[in-house]
Amino acid sequence: MKITFIRITFFVLLFSIWQMIVKLGHIPSYILPAPFSIFESFYYGFVTGNYTIAIISSLVRVLIGYFMALGIGIIIGILLARYYILDVTFGRTILALQSIPSVAWVPLALLWFGITDSAVIFIIILEAVLPVTLSTKNAMKNIPQNLIRAAQTLGSRGLHLYQNVIIKAMVPELITGLRLSWAFAWRALIAGELFISGAGIGQTLELGRSLADMSQVIAMITTIGLIGFLTENLFFGSIEKRVRLIWGLT
Amino acid sequence: MTNPKIEFKDVNKIFSGNTKNELILQDINFQIYTNEFVCILGASGSGKSTILGLIAGFIKATSGNVLFNSKDITRPDSSRTLVFQDYALFPWLNILDNVAFGLTTKKHKQNNVREKALEYLTLVGLGNYKNHSVNQLSGGMKQRVAIARALAVDPEVLLLDEPFGALDQQTREAMQTELSRLMTKTKKTVLFVTHSVDEALKLADRILVIGGKPGKILLDYKIDIQKPRDPSNNQLTSVRNILLDKLFQPELFMGADI
Numbered sequence: 001m002k003i004t005f006i007r008i009t010f011f012v013l014l015f016s017i018w019q020m021i022v023k024l025g026h027i028p029s030y031i032l033p034a035p036f037s038i039f040e041s042f043y044y045g046f047v048t049g050n051y052t053i054a055i056i057s058s059l060v061r062v063l064i065g066y067f068m069a070l071g072i073g074i075i076i077g078i079l080l081a082r083y084y085i086l087d088v089t090f091g092r093t094i095l096a097l098q099s100i101p102s103v104a105w106v107p108l109a110l111l112w113f114g115i116t117d118s119a120v121i122f123i124i125i126l127e128a129v130l131p132v133t134l135s136t137k138n139a140m141k142n143i144p145q146n147l148i149r150a151a152q153t154l155g156s157r158g159l160h161l162y163q164n165v166i167i168k169a170m171v172p173e174l175i176t177g178l179r180l181s182w183a184f185a186w187r188a189l190i191a192g193e194l195f196i197s198g199a200g201i202g203q204t205l206e207l208g209r210s211l212a213d214m215s216q217v218i219a220m221i222t223t224i225g226l227i228g229f230l231t232e233n234l235f236f237g238s239i240e241k242r243v244r245l246i247w248g249l250t
Numbered sequence: 251m252t253n254p255k256i257e258f259k260d261v262n263k264i265f266s267g268n269t270k271n272e273l274i275l276q277d278i279n280f281q282i283y284t285n286e287f288v289c290i291l292g293a294s295g296s297g298k299s300t301i302l303g304l305i306a307g308f309i310k311a312t313s314g315n316v317l318f319n320s321k322d323i324t325r326p327d328s329s330r331t332l333v334f335q336d337y338a339l340f341p342w343l344n345i346l347d348n349v350a351f352g353l354t355t356k357k358h359k360q361n362n363v364r365e366k367a368l369e370y371l372t373l374v375g376l377g378n379y380k381n382h383s384v385n386q387l388s389g390g391m392k393q394r395v396a397i398a399r400a401l402a403v404d405p406e407v408l409l410l411d412e413p414f415g416a417l418d419q420q421t422r423e424a425m426q427t428e429l430s431r432l433m434t435k436t437k438k439t440v441l442f443v444t445h446s447v448d449e450a451l452k453l454a455d456r457i458l459v460i461g462g463k464p465g466k467i468l469l470d471y472k473i474d475i476q477k478p479r480d481p482s483n484n485q486l487t488s489v490r491n492i493l494l495d496k497l498f499q500p501e502l503f504m505g506a507d508i
């Protein structure tokens with residue numbers, strides 16, 4: 001309760017000071033818009049439906065890329081865990097992906113796919129595939145041997161063993177990978193969208209820049225941060241916390 | 251005489267590492283009969299867990315035969331359940347579902363799984379805790395759940411690998427008494443691994459002392475003293491001396507860390 005009050009006061013203060021600086025300093029809105037014009041931009045964006053469509057299009061794009069990355073990552077992860085040779089060759093190579101920021105893939109993606117959705121999805125997959133691959137691999141390798149043996153000695157094997165023990169034992173590690181992959185996917189989405197046509201948060205942001213509509217630019221930046229925060233921290237964060245609690249890992 | 255429940259025939263076990271192969275068990279021969287409570291006693295690293303692993307079916311003998319009801323053991327099975335020192339309970343299941351785990355497999359599949367599990371949970375005195383999660387329990391309670399889980403599938407042989415090794419002295423003694431009571435009630439063949447002489451003296455009908463490098467059976471001793479036993483009993487004291495004598499033979503003590 002007290003914290004909430006302090007937070008609200010903080011934001012009201014922040015916006016007031018911001019508004020004052022812009023007004024008193026006569027700062028032109030194409031350099032730094034006042035908070036009020038950003039709220040206005042949000043209002044019209046949602047009333048006309050432009051922002052709503054942009055957000056939905058982006059979410060669809062990122063979800064397609066994300067789930068494709070999960071499918072690919074889980075399969076590669078299982079293969080890396082099972083075949084040592086694959087791990088020391090291919091496995092080590094894909095680690096280099098980690099050092100490549102998503103924008104570096106843009107020229108390649110545009111050449112291959114043009115300024116289309118596919119280009120963005122391609123970038124998302126490249127970015128998001130690694131965390132889930134690594135966590136699948138680690139989860140498989142780190143299943144406590146005693147849990148498997150305990151299950152076997154109670155007569156569990158084959159499908160029963162997989163469904164009831166192996167997969168369950170992998171969950172905590174996997175969730176971490178799913179969260180990281182999502183965070184990567186979200187960042188890659190925006191990077192990719194800046195360069196393609198169609199509806200989307202990144203496109204709307206880029207459009208705002210070309211029209212010198214800084215309110216729109218900041219509105220989109222806020223949207224990116226807000227959706228990212230809600231999904232990464234609230235959604236995945238709470239799932240991860242719950243899992244760790246149930247699995248006794250706190 | 252009836253056939254032994256478990257029999258080791260000239261068993262050798264070599265573990266092959268990256269650099270060298272190590273002979274862990276050499277010429278192991280023994281028989282265990284129905285309803286016997288046998289303790290395997292030895293220093294840590296002497297190969298006790300390896301023996302249980304062979305019986306459970308987790309590992310295979312390098313040579314020789316490990317027989318269960320006169321048949322070679324090829325894989326783990328619920329006719330021989332193992333209780334681990336670190337409990338190995340499934341953290342994502344509550345206490346009742348842990349006990350019920352083995353009853354959900356093809357071999358034991360039935361309708362009244364939860365009722366049966368509750369019956370065994372009650373048997374170890376934890377009926378009221380059925381909905382608790384694993385990490386809400388103390389070490390002693392966890393081990394009782396693990397024992398209930400191992401008994402629920404009605405195994406012919408119960409294997410326990412230093413089950414009370416991680417518990418404090420008081421809990422440990424209470425658990426020993428409880429296990430003793432439970433085993434007279436359920437009538438199982440029991441192999442109980444421990445490195446504690448007193449634990450073996452309290453529980454065992456028969457003690458196999460294992461030691462040396464590679465590990466061999468040094469002594470196979472039957473204790474004909476009624477349970478529960480008085481630790482200060484003269485006869486028991488003399489058995490204790492025999493056991494300690496075997497365990498601490500100087501040439502065997504070299505390299506063995508107790």
Ligand SMILES: Nc1ncnc2c1ncn2[C@@H]1O[C@H](COP(=O)(O)OP(=O)(O)O)[C@@H](O)[C@H]1O
Binds near residue numbers: 274295297298
């Ligand atoms: N999977 C394994 N690979 C290699 N060596 C092993 C393996 N399991 C056990 N050993 C070795 O075998 C010896 C006996 O181990 P173990 O049976 O666990 O002894 P105990 O249970 O009596 O303490 C130890 O020296 C141990 O290092």
Ligand SMILES: [Mg+2]
Binds near residue numbers: 298299300411412
């Ligand atoms: Mg051991």
